[in-house]
Amino acid sequence: MERRRFFLRQCAGLALGLWLGVGCVQGPSEAESPLAAPALGQVDTATIDACMVCHSTREMQRGPVLDGLPEWYLAEQLRNFKSGHRGKNPANRAEALMGAAMAKVGTEAQLAALARHFAGRKPQPYIRVVRGNxxxxxxxxxxxxxxxxxxxxxxxxxxxxxxxxxxxxxxxxxxxxxxxxxxxxxxxxxxxxxxxxxxxxxxxxxxxxxxxxxxxxxxxxxxxxxxxxxxxx
Ligand code: HEC
Ligand code: HEC
CATH class of the missing domain: 1.10.760.10 (Cytochrome c-like domain)
Known part of the structure; x- marks a missing residue:
């Protein structure tokens, strides 16, 4: 159900031309569509959906919401995970979760498209939980x-x-x-x-x-x- 709703949201986004560089349907018709994303590297919805398993507010055990972080920073950190600058420390189990996910990101073009995708989303409001002076x-x-x-x-x-x-x-x-x-x-x-x-x-x-x-x-x-x-x- 969740997956389906997510998919529909993405399609709506594409139709509105808001979907920055990420195609909703991968297929031959896309090439003709005026809304088709530039060939800068596209990410299929399945990969984004896989990211969202951990990077949305759906799960209790999860990673941060990435929406609205700058494209350059997302790309930088994804490269850090890819190169092992992050995610290879056995003491940091949260980072290790990213390792398996990065195996799906085969090329630099895909990595860049993922960064563009999350950077193009609006920052999400959240419940403040940290107290301090x-x-x-x-x-x-x-x-x-x-x-x-x-x-x-x-x-x-x-x-x-x-x-x-x-x-x-x-x-x-x-x-x-x-x-x-x-x-x-x-x-x-x-x-x-x-x-x-x-x-x-x-x-x-x-x-x-x-x-x-x-x-x-x-x-x-x-x-x-x-x-x-x-x-x-
Ligand atoms: C199994 C869960 C899981 C999946 C799947 C996953 N991530 Fe993560 N990700 C995490 C966790 C947990 C962290 C935080 C690591 C830490 O606390 O050190 C993280 C961190 C990140 C960061 C660093 C954020 C920052 O501000 O430092 C980026 C960028 C990121 N993930 C992108 C992605 C992308 C893109 C995908 C899909 C290809 C993905 N992740 C899939 C769990 C996941
Ligand atoms: C000399 C410059 C510098 C100063 C001073 C500095 N930062 Fe940073 N900060 C950085 C850089 C560069 C990064 C990215 C590091 C990386 O790639 O892991 C960063 C990353 C972070 C992150 C991780 C963000 C994310 O999404 O993963 C947090 C949180 C942060 N800084 C908070 C602070 C706070 C709070 C202070 C003040 C105590 C501070 N920083 C002082 C340069 C600085």
Whole structure:
């Protein structure tokens, strides 16, 4: 059912011309269609559906929602998974989940098309779950993070620094912990990861929480989703 609905959503998106570079139906008719994606590399819906098993809000055990991350950053991280800069650390089981998925991404063109696909989607609102001291977090963000991630968390592509204002708060916190405890950026040629790891020197897990609580409340581009309780009888 879910798969079917997902497929229909994608087709609707294509019909509206919103489907950035990703075909809904792969077939000979596509070549003639004015809406056909450029031959820059296409991803079939089955591959995207496979990504969405973990990268949507459907599952409890899942990866982050990728919608709205910049194309260059998504491509960069997919290359990191492909080359083994990420995902080869047995201590990071979450990253290891990506390994099997990357086996489906055979070519650079496919990888680029996947990055384009997720970058073309709108950032998703999410339920804020990280609590912390906003004032302390704001001050720390300004002195320790803003130079690379921007005053609004918008990121700086020229130094390959991603935005931090679209991801879910739990994922931001999780990644800060992983940089700090050596679960992310363990590969000696993962230049970006090593820069980020160094940026956390001297900060504590409590600092991470304060900064993420601040980012989620004041910088995140989507409004918070409210928790919905069980329906009243
Ligand atoms: C079996 C689950 C699973 C599947 C399938 C999967 N992923 Fe992931 N992915 C994850 C998890 C978990 C993480 C977070 C890793 C971590 O916490 O270190 C992740 C991380 C990522 C990241 C890094 C995000 C960031 O901001 O650092 C990207 C990009 C990504 N996945 C893209 C994809 C794409 C594209 C596909 C489909 C080809 C895919 N994933 C399929 C589980 C999965
Ligand atoms: C010197 C520049 C620099 C500074 C300072 C810096 N970062 Fe980063 N940050 C980066 C780069 C580069 C990356 C991408 C690293 C990679 O490829 O793994 C990154 C990645 C991240 C990520 C992972 C995003 C994702 O989607 O996977 C988070 C979260 C993050 N930074 C938060 C912070 C916070 C909070 C601070 C302040 C304590 C900070 N950064 C300071 C450069 C910086």
């Amino acid at each position: 906003i004032a302390i977090g704001r001050a720390q963000y300004a002195t320790r993070c803003a130079s690379c991630h921007g005053a609004k968390g918008e990121g700086k592509p020229e130094i390959k620094s991603p935005p931090v204002n679209v991801q879910e708060d739990w994922f931001l916190l999780d990644q800060l912990r992983k940089y700090a405890n050596g679960q992310r950026s363990v590969h000696p040629s993962d230049a970006g990861g090593l820069v980020m790891k160094a940026a956390l020197a001297g900060l504590s897990p409590g600092d991470f929480q304060n900064m993420v609580a601040y980012i989620a409340r004041d910088l995140t581009v989507t409004p918070p989703l409210q928790k919905v309780g069980p329906p009243k009888k």
